Amino acid sequence: MIPLSEIQSLILSRAAARPGNLALPLPDGLRGGAAAKVVEALLAKGLVEEVEANIRRSEPLWRETGDGHGTTLLATEAGLCAVGIEPLVAGAVAGARRGRMERDAIEPTASAAASASPAIRADTKQAALIALLQRPEGASVAEAAAAFSWQPHTVRGAISGALKKRLGLVIAAEKIDGRGTVYRIATEG
Template structure:
């Protein structure tokens, strides 16, 4: 199955709900070069394709071709399959319910789900950070900054953002007399 970024999943989900599976307009936060890069990657993966826009129907334009015509972006069957929608189901777009979930998942179940779906790449500074925190002795901010070359605020941000939120790891800290504040992955 194709790995999608959050932005790609949002674009494909919105396209699946629109007539003709049109992927435009893109999210407001995606503009300029970033939009071109995301769209280019999605076209390369076969998730969306450029088709001639029908100006009579008011289809939004992605770009002009130079000969007075324009193109729009349409989600492909592969793009819909990547978000779990079968191409036959595309005619009946999924409905979005506004009901709250019936039961919140337990924190343990949520962290296990997050940890099973995302894993850091080997050989990166992030994987080195995780290895240091998984060691029985843990690591201090100063030790991590020396090993990664990051600044202290970047280390704290990586622990709170990437490790806790993105990967669902349980990072604890405690004050150790000789070392200061020591962080560990439980």
């Protein structure tokens, strides 16, 4: 486990709860040289990364790079893991952000509300559903319904609504004899 100061832990915890895992704005009272020092340490440990800010989505700027461009800070998968977000869930969040950023580059007219990446909290049924669908064997609606004591329509709604539409995850469906339709989170590659 990577040792974190109290302020570093606070920054990463807040980032995990923000759409797109934005590490900005920094906590109140953390400004100037102190802010730079904390961020440099997080960058050096690989817990946050500096990416180009999407001005259309009003992402907060960390620093300006010139020509009207700037960068913002995002918590990385390692940063989310450092504050207790499970690796499978952190990977799904990071993958959703990457996919959304690529889609925004192709479709610049996407609305700001539709393009914001929501955070996934650990220890939720949604996180457990993501973990279930990330297994190599995936899960059928009946298997997921039994695992969470849900009705089948609730499982289908969570897959199509929360995972596909809200998080932007790519879900593959395959009909398998004896199991029915089996869903998996598609791997990049």
